[in-house]
Structures are given as C-alpha cells and as structure tokens.
Amino acid sequence: MAEDSPAWRTRSGDSLPEVFRSIGVPANARFWTKLGAFSGPGYLVAVGYMDPGNWATDLAGGSQFGYTLLSVILLSNVMAILLQALSAKLGIVTGRDLAQACSDHYSRPVGFMLWVACELAIVACDLAEVIGTAIALQLLFGLPLVWGVCLTALDVLLILLLQQRGFRKLEAFVIALLIIIALCFAVELALSQPAIGDVLTGFIPTTQVVTNPAMLYIAIGILGATVMPHNLYLHSAIVQTRAFERDDAGKREAIKYATLDSTIALMLALFINAAILILAASTFHVAGRTDVAEIQDAYQLLAPMLGVGIASTLFAVALLASGQNSTITATLAGQIVMEGFLNIRLPPWQRRLITRLLAIIPAVTVAALYGESGTANLLVLSQVVLSMQLPFAVIPLVAFTSNRAKMGKFVNPAWLKWGAWLIAAVIVGLNVKLLLAFVGIG
Known part of the structure; x- marks a missing residue:
C-alpha cells in the first residue's frame, strides 16, 4: 500500500496490483546482480521513445533539414532521462504512481481534466502504433492499409498472453524486440555511410529550430514523440514491481538502480531515434529528396538509393517490431491512468480493446478516404498532440517530487528542482510558440 504521510489525503491502493512487488531483489548482492x-x-519506458510516431517525425526532419534536428533529439533525450528519473523516484518513495498522486492532491474536477488529457495522449500514441504497424504489414506482406489497421485490434491477444506469463517474461519480450530494432538500424547506418563531421555538427543547437515555423513544427513533433506523457505515469507504476526494502536505505538503493536502468535504456532510444534521422539525412537530404516524409516512400527509396535490396526489408522489420513493442506499454499506461484517476479496474484486455478501438476509428477513416499521404499526416499530427499533453504530466511530476512534505528526505535538491522546472518551462514555451505560429501571431 502507499506510504502514510500528512501530505497525502487518502491511502491509495497498489499500482498494477496483479504484479505489485512480484519480482524479488537479492539482498547483499553485487552491483551487476x-x-x-x-x-x-x-526498457518498457524506452519503447515509447522509439515508437512509429518517432519514425514519421525523424524521417521528415532528416529529409527536409538534414542533420540539424539531431540537436532536438539530443535535448529531448536529456529531458526524458531527467523526467523518467523523477517518475521512478516518485513511485519508489511514495508508493504511488503519478495518476494516484494527482488524484489524491488535486480536486476532483482538476483530476478529471488531467485524466482526459492523459487519455488523449494515450489515444494519440496508440494511433501512431496502429498506423505504424499497418504500414509495416503493407510493406512486408502487401496487406492494404485499411485491413492492416483493423488487424491491429488482434494484438490484444498477444498482450494478454504475455501478461499471463509474468512481468519478467513481458520485459524479456520487449528487450528482444528492442535488440532487433537496434541491429536493423546499425546495419542501415553502415550501408548509408553518413558524414561523421556533419552528424556531430547536427547535435549542436541552432536558433533556426525556433525561428523557422516548418522546422519548429517538426521539432515539436520530435519532442512529443520522444518525451511521452503517458510514460511518466507508466514508469512511476512499474518500478513498484520490484520487492525492494521499504526503509530509507532500500528506497535510496532502488532509486539508484532504477535511474541507471532507465538512463541506459534511454541511451538506446537516443541511438535509434538519431539513426532514423541520420539515415534520412544521409540518404535522402543529400540527394535532394527533401520531400520524403512518409514511411512508405522511405521504404521504396532505401533499396535503390543505397544499392542494397535488404535495406528496405530491414527498415520494415524494425518498424513492425517497434509497433508491436509500443502496444504493450500503451496497454499498461492505460490501465494505470484509469485505475489511478478513476479507481475503475477493468481486465487489461478490455482496457486495451477500448484504447485500440478509439485509435482505429480515425485511422481507418483517414486510410480509406486519403490513403498513404493522409495516414502520414495523421502520424505526425498525433505526435504534436502528444507534445501538447506533456505539461499536464510534467508539471505535477516536478511539483510533487519537489515537495518536501510529500517526499521527505528524498525531495529534489535545489539544482534538480530548478533544472526540472526549466525543462517544464521549455516544454510549455515551445508549445505556446507553435500555437502562436500557426494562428499567425508568432
């Protein structure tokens, strides 16, 4: 059960009760053990940072602007590492996930608004996964987009099977797919032979990102695709699957190892995100193909432009693995958010089916009416919607972990507190800038 503290109004139930503290932690073991x-x-969190939505924004950014937006990917990843560390700390110290903490702290109307915002983010994320998986099925097997979108509803069965086999098995499945994605892109980079000097220069920030509306739109999409709002809810819950000691020493140790775990995993996400943009820049942008913004176009052009037939196949295999991986984390996040905010407990497969159907309806409609170009635009737009929801998760997270009454001796030190608030301000500022630019004010 959640920790007792005068700062919390109610006593909260276990987060993800079916797997709560289900994984043992050996006492007096070595560091690596x-x-x-x-x-x-x-790694479950990192999945959300390399889902099909990232592919659309990274491909568009690389083909249009070369290596310039690598700086945005790097900045987003640094933000993600810090925010996920705070999310893990909140769950470990308080025994509450972020949804439960919000429900306890805010009034019912505010809590309801935060729940709606988070549900929109999960649906937007699921929309990206639906479209990405459908595109991968089309590229690999020639399945029409509409059929592929409908077929994604069946992955509910895969999620149910994995959850029944235990949380460790689910984690192993996710890590295996991540390894496949990383290997595919390692080969792609070797084939594309990017200019190392240009790649390194791309990691240096430039004011163009803010002053160029077209570049800003893609940058916000990258930010939305990289720092995922529902991942902050997810991480604060799944760190509680470990049966660590509940005293101060045990919590401190759990925070250290959980932060290491997420940091290492997010460095893998940085590699994959950067690899997608570098591949687009080194293959398409340098050849003058600045119009490649759709996954299907990238698939068709990779093999002839790189001169290797397997390049396109590897690209599609990695996309399919990415889409399937992302379905798992969206399922868990949806369950955590619904239970934490509303205290409504549904079987995971029912919660997954509801979320997936909400994503399938717009995806099928757009695929049927507008075809490939419509789904590509919807994919990028879904990432911008995700970015718009970020403040509603980031601000409560930073506020709670900076509150001594709630966190006790584990409260954020001053440097971390102000660094986290700076990140929150950057996220809100970029979103305001984007909105002003699109209404013709900025």
Whole structure:
C-alpha cells in the first residue's frame, strides 16, 4: 500500500496490483546482480521513445533539414532521462504512481481534466502504433492499409498472453524486440555511410529550430514523440514491481538502480531515434529528396538509393517490431491512468480493446478516404498532440517530487528542482510558440 504521510489525503491502493512487488531483489548482492534485478522497467519506458510516431517525425526532419534536428533529439533525450528519473523516484518513495498522486492532491474536477488529457495522449500514441504497424504489414506482406489497421485490434491477444506469463517474461519480450530494432538500424547506418563531421555538427543547437515555423513544427513533433506523457505515469507504476526494502536505505538503493536502468535504456532510444534521422539525412537530404516524409516512400527509396535490396526489408522489420513493442506499454499506461484517476479496474484486455478501438476509428477513416499521404499526416499530427499533453504530466511530476512534505528526505535538491522546472518551462514555451505560429501571431 502507499506510504502514510500528512501530505497525502487518502491511502491509495497498489499500482498494477496483479504484479505489485512480484519480482524479488537479492539482498547483499553485487552491483551487476542488483542492476540486473532492477533492469526492465526502463526498457518498457524506452519503447515509447522509439515508437512509429518517432519514425514519421525523424524521417521528415532528416529529409527536409538534414542533420540539424539531431540537436532536438539530443535535448529531448536529456529531458526524458531527467523526467523518467523523477517518475521512478516518485513511485519508489511514495508508493504511488503519478495518476494516484494527482488524484489524491488535486480536486476532483482538476483530476478529471488531467485524466482526459492523459487519455488523449494515450489515444494519440496508440494511433501512431496502429498506423505504424499497418504500414509495416503493407510493406512486408502487401496487406492494404485499411485491413492492416483493423488487424491491429488482434494484438490484444498477444498482450494478454504475455501478461499471463509474468512481468519478467513481458520485459524479456520487449528487450528482444528492442535488440532487433537496434541491429536493423546499425546495419542501415553502415550501408548509408553518413558524414561523421556533419552528424556531430547536427547535435549542436541552432536558433533556426525556433525561428523557422516548418522546422519548429517538426521539432515539436520530435519532442512529443520522444518525451511521452503517458510514460511518466507508466514508469512511476512499474518500478513498484520490484520487492525492494521499504526503509530509507532500500528506497535510496532502488532509486539508484532504477535511474541507471532507465538512463541506459534511454541511451538506446537516443541511438535509434538519431539513426532514423541520420539515415534520412544521409540518404535522402543529400540527394535532394527533401520531400520524403512518409514511411512508405522511405521504404521504396532505401533499396535503390543505397544499392542494397535488404535495406528496405530491414527498415520494415524494425518498424513492425517497434509497433508491436509500443502496444504493450500503451496497454499498461492505460490501465494505470484509469485505475489511478478513476479507481475503475477493468481486465487489461478490455482496457486495451477500448484504447485500440478509439485509435482505429480515425485511422481507418483517414486510410480509406486519403490513403498513404493522409495516414502520414495523421502520424505526425498525433505526435504534436502528444507534445501538447506533456505539461499536464510534467508539471505535477516536478511539483510533487519537489515537495518536501510529500517526499521527505528524498525531495529534489535545489539544482534538480530548478533544472526540472526549466525543462517544464521549455516544454510549455515551445508549445505556446507553435500555437502562436500557426494562428499567425508568432
């Protein structure tokens, strides 16, 4: 059960009760053994940072602007590492996930608004996964987009099977797919032979990102695709699957290993996100193909432009693995958010089916009416919607972890507190800038 404290109004139930504290942590073990016991949640979180929505924004950014937006990917990843560390700390210290903490702290109307915002983010994320998986099925097997979108509803069965086999099995499945994605892109980078100097220069920030509306739109999409709002809810819950000691020393150790786990996993996400943009820049942008913004176009052009037939196949395999991986984390996040905010408990497969159907309806409609170009635009737009929801998760997270009454001796030190608030301000500022630019004011 959640920790007792005068700062919390109610006593909250266990987060994800079916797997709560279900994974043992060996006492007096060596560093690597302990790290292995805590490793897993970070990779489930990292999945959300390399889902099909990232592919659309990274491809568009690389083909249109070369390596310039690598700086945005790097900045987003630094933000993600810090925010996910705070999310893990909140769950470990308080025994509450972020949804439960919000429900306890805010009034019912505010809590309801935050729940709606988070549900929109999950549906937007699920929309990206639906479209990405459908595109991968089309590229690999020639399945029409509409059929592929409908077929994604069946992955509910895969999620149910994995959850029944235990949380460790689910983590292992996710990590295996991540390894496949990373290997595919390692080969793609070797084939595309990017200019190393230009790549390194791309990681240096430039004012163009803010002053160019077209570049800003893609940058916000990258930010929305990289720092995922529902991942903050997810991480604060799944770190509680570890049966660590509940005293101060046990919590401190759990925070250390959970932060290491998520940081290592997010460095893998940085590699994959950067690899997608670098591949687009080194293959399409340098050849003058600045119009490649759709996954299907990238698939068709990779093999002839790189001169290797397997390049396109690897691209599609990685996309399919990415889409399937992302379905798992969206399921868990949806369950956490609904239970934490509304205290409504549904079987995971029912919660998954509801979320998936909400994503399938717009995806099928757009695929049927507008075809490939419509789904590509919807994919990028879904990432901008995600970015718009970020403040509603980031601000409560930073506020709670900076509150001594709620966190006790684990409260954020001053440097971390102000660094986290700076990140929150940057996120809100970029979103305001984007909105003003699109209404013709900025």
